Amino acid sequence: MSRKESQEVSVIIPTYNRPGRLRRAAESVANQTHPVAELLVVDNGSTVDYTDVREYLDSLAIETTCLETADGGACHARNVGADAAEGDVLMFLDDDDRWRRRKVERQLATLDERTGLVYSARVAVDSAGNEKYKIFGDGGGDLSRTILLYNVIGTTSSPAIDAALFDAVGGFDEGMPGLQDWELWIRLCQHTHVGYDPLHTVEWTDTNGTEQMSSQVQRYKRALGLLRKKHADRFAELGYLDRRRATAHQYKSLGMKYHNARSVRKYPYLARSLVRWPSVGAAARLLPAPALSRLRRALWS
Secondary structure (H helix, E strand, O other): OOOOOOOOEEEEEEEOOOHHHHHHHHHHHHOOOOOOOEEEEEEOOOOOOOHHHHHHHHHOOOEEEEEEOOOOOHHHHHHHHHHHOOOOEEEEOOOOOEEOOOHHHHHHHHOOOOEEEEEEEEEEEOOOOOEEEEEOOOOOEOOOOHHHHOOOOOOOOOOEEEHHHHHHHOOOOOOOOOOHHHHHHHHHHOOOEEEEEEEEEEEEEOOOOOOOOHHHHHHHHHHHHHHHHHOHHHHHOOOHHHHHHHHHHHHHHHHHHHHHOOOOOHHHHHHHHHHHOOOHHHHHOOOOHHHHHHHHHHHHO
């Protein structure tokens, strides 16, 4: 794996019909303690006016490129941005998320010849930017097995990725109806060690419970099946206990999706998860939503 000593960073923001959110995301990139080399904004077929935010982007002290693509989903937009990027390191940022000031600086300090991906702890916020709860990672190193159990790396707004490595594995799989991030992390973790920054430098907007619909849950369920099929050989190599843990995590994630959609269909999935591998996370989803929110605040305040 090769990398320029300068470690030039390309930041890619896909956007769709959210110019106000895009402005906040881009501002968080501009305010980094370590400057980025370029910002690529990929408009994924928006139908609203972006004139004002484009003028704002032009005013930033960052080389900014605005690209447009037909509506092919956020991961198509991310791949378009990655193809156009010239940096040695790629960082993706969703238009409704933000970074805290030291995100780029701290991740670059961890990237090296052996570590081609670094992810950070993150803070879940609401649409107004108010902190809801904290999300911690599970450390770094060789995550080729751990990443099969659950998506320890998390949202696409978290990692810094060696650009040559991203190209070598083929980028995001646009044929997946969901879970494109986790599916990519699985492939990347087979080729590199992973670094972890425990500082909460990523503000991830948690819209669960406000925008989750049953149709989205069905798409997630279909994506989970495709992910298992695509990486069937790797899942088959897991030991007995790890297979139980992996299945438990997948049942829990489906239960969480139904929980956020306020559907009673969460109960059988959470029960199956608890039978295969008991966890606080699955048990907590049996609580009413207000009680779960209070529990999270108490644990991570």
